[in-house]
Amino acid sequence: MVRKPTSKETTRKPNMREAILAAAEELFAINGFNAVSVRDIAQAAGANPGSVTYHFKTKDGLLLEIYRRHCGPMNLRRSELLAAAKRVRDLQDRLEAVVRAYVAPAFTSGSDLAGGGARFTRLRAVMSAEGNEVARKIIAQTFDDTSHAFIDAIHDSLPHVPRTDIVWRSHFLLGALYYSLVTPDRVSRLSRGEADGSDAASAIEQLVQATVAAFQAPALDQAAPVRRRPVVSSKT
Amino acid sequence: MVRKPTSKETTRKPNMREAILAAAEELFAINGFNAVSVRDIAQAAGANPGSVTYHFKTKDGLLLEIYRRHCGPMNLRRSELLAAAKRVRDLQDRLEAVVRAYVAPAFTSGSDLAGGGARFTRLRAVMSAEGNEVARKIIAQTFDDTSHAFIDAIHDSLPHVPRTDIVWRSHFLLGALYYSLVTPDRVSRLSRGEADGSDAASAIEQLVQATVAAFQAPALDQAAPVRRRPVVSSKT
DNA sequence: TGATCTTTTGTACGATAGTACAAATCACAT
């Protein structure tokens, strides 16, 4: 086993392995796992189908490697931003900073891979919807710690809101985040062209603003008795 | 009297066609369109694969029929609830009623089909993530009118918020709604068992409460100048 | 009952899926 110690680590060969990863990520994120064949991926990467088997053994293995590539850097980036957000003194500002620390890395590049943040997040959204087993496992064991850290940080800013409510609302946040990446065109369509659903900056700002307000909503248990709840029934 | 009404409408036999529809809806909603084979559906329905072809011609035709079954009733139900909600006098109560009118039918039965609401909504979520063409077409031409009606109703309750923001926030609402139906177990897990993500009533209440607050958030354009935005940067 | 229409069954076909594997090719240290 001879490694390559001589030349610098920045080996600059037209790496087929990377091309396959990039093509797979793109195709999976758009069409889902099952709709994309190994041959589709190979063709998009300019590679031979057998090459995929050689590098990743199976199609599942390829997906797993995509996750391995992104989870670490994105988690790290989030931890950094979360740590910085926690240092914000003003409670209101801190809440917004924490939410932003959660949202931003999902849209922007979470690693050195070009524009990989949004694409990988969209991939996660699609895999989640498809109930992909490989994705489910690695996500649960990779992101749950981070999710708990964010939930705790938000709870610190909103001590009067029960943790259960925080969990629900952060779940809604992730759902909104995912959906914004999955069907951005719907925003453009419903706004009759006034908004661009594909604009990451707009999406982030809108999402942060809306989510902060959602987190600040009164807790369910105390909201109910304070004001009567409007009872709506359809006619008849 | 000789001619009895065409047995099509009134027939009450153990309908294989219905069994296939129900099985397909269930399987598609859980595993996605591409992961489920016609044979899987037939087996789950206790039918022969050829029977699926006979009743629905193609797999796409089967999906289309599922949508046709649900879209009408769910839209109708939403319209009824929206009309009732618009009659609420208090502006704050009306907003909540409108949101509830949008959310509730997605969780509960939208038609006479047993418990079909949540299942069909989950199906829509999964098809949306997979970018299914059949679903995309029928959804856009069936639900966009309703979506606009809700957006307008919400805008009426919040005249000071630009329509663009309303669109974004209602988009987030749908994303949160979808995600709650796709991975309810995540709520249970992150709350460490304190919340049940599968409980429709809890989901509705949490979602309505959070969303109403999100809609009531200040508009983006006016929020920015009023308070300084906390700028967060990770330590370099 | 027999005739006719609807529905279900069984089977088969062509296409494509994931993957295995041997041969060919490349990269590179010696």
Added chain:
DNA sequence: ATGTGATTTGTACTATCGTACAAAAGATCA
């Protein structure tokens, strides 16, 4: 240059896919 391990290619195998279609079975009514 040459040998060696890493990579790429080409091909093939088996399984399963969606769908077609003829035959069997069931239902309906003169």
